[in-house]
Amino acid sequence: MIKEVIVVEGRDDVSAIKRAVDAQVIAVGGFGINKKVIDKIIDAQKRRGVIVFTDPDFAGEKIRRIITKRVKGIKHARITQKQGTKDGDIGVENASPESIIRALNIAKFETIEKIETFSVQDMMFFKLTGDIKAKDRRDAVGGKLGIGYANSAQFLNRLNSFGITKEELLVAVKNAEKEI
Structure with missing residues (x-):
């Protein structure tokens, strides 16, 4: 089981994560990140730590920046665009369980300085x-x-x-x- 709570964009991403690992997952629902969701992520960060794992595209990076701005000390997991692309669609939901596990294992903290x-x-x-x-x-x-x-x-x-x-x-x- 992954100790940290994994934060993803949507339901399909939750399913992909659950196929790969045993973990608690929070879906933010895309750009509609409201105060309630941010508070839930802050609480998860205080209790267990958080790994943000968004899609390797513009929208995913924007969501990652929104979370990073409001929640300090989180880890970042990423897959490559190639790992997340299937039939022209890009997202965590398209990644193999092996790619997801590897990304979680090498998740990185952003340095303060x-x-x-x-x-x-x-x-x-x-x-x-x-x-x-x-x-x-x-x-x-x-x-x-x-x-x-x-x-x-x-x-x-x-x-x-x-x-x-x-x-x-x-x-x-x-x-x-x-x-x-």
């Missing part, structure tokens, strides 16, 4: 920007690190915000190259 470990030059060196396959590489590397897919600027921000080390990035890039 962002440390500028990485720069744009690092992004270029690792071909995470400025390369024809940069988007695919960011998706694969983000999956390996548990920080998900993002555009170049946001990916750099996540590398620094989640305390990723140069060694972790190097290993993730090497492993991701096999998939690209």
Whole structure:
């Protein structure tokens, strides 16, 4: 059983999580996050901790930001866009139980103080920007690190915000190259 309460977007995501792990799950119902739902998440965070696990798309990231702004100290679990896509539909509900379990196992805390470990030059060196396959590489590397897919600027921000080390990035890039 997962100790933390997992926060997802909707009912289909709850079903996918329950197929993968034994856990308590809260569905926020999309953008309609009201005070009652936020209070429920805050209570869960105080009692057991919370892992936010939203879809790897714009809407999922917006919901994640809303929760993160109001509830401090949460973990973030992410799947890649590839892991969450089925028949053109993207979401946690499409991920395999193995992908969900892996994402939960490598869920990350956002650091309170962002440390500028990485720069744009690092992004270029690792071909995470400025390369024809940069988007695919960011998706694969983000999956390996548990920080998900993002555009170049946001990916750099996540590398620094989640305390990723140069060694972790190097290993993730090497492993991701096999998939690209």
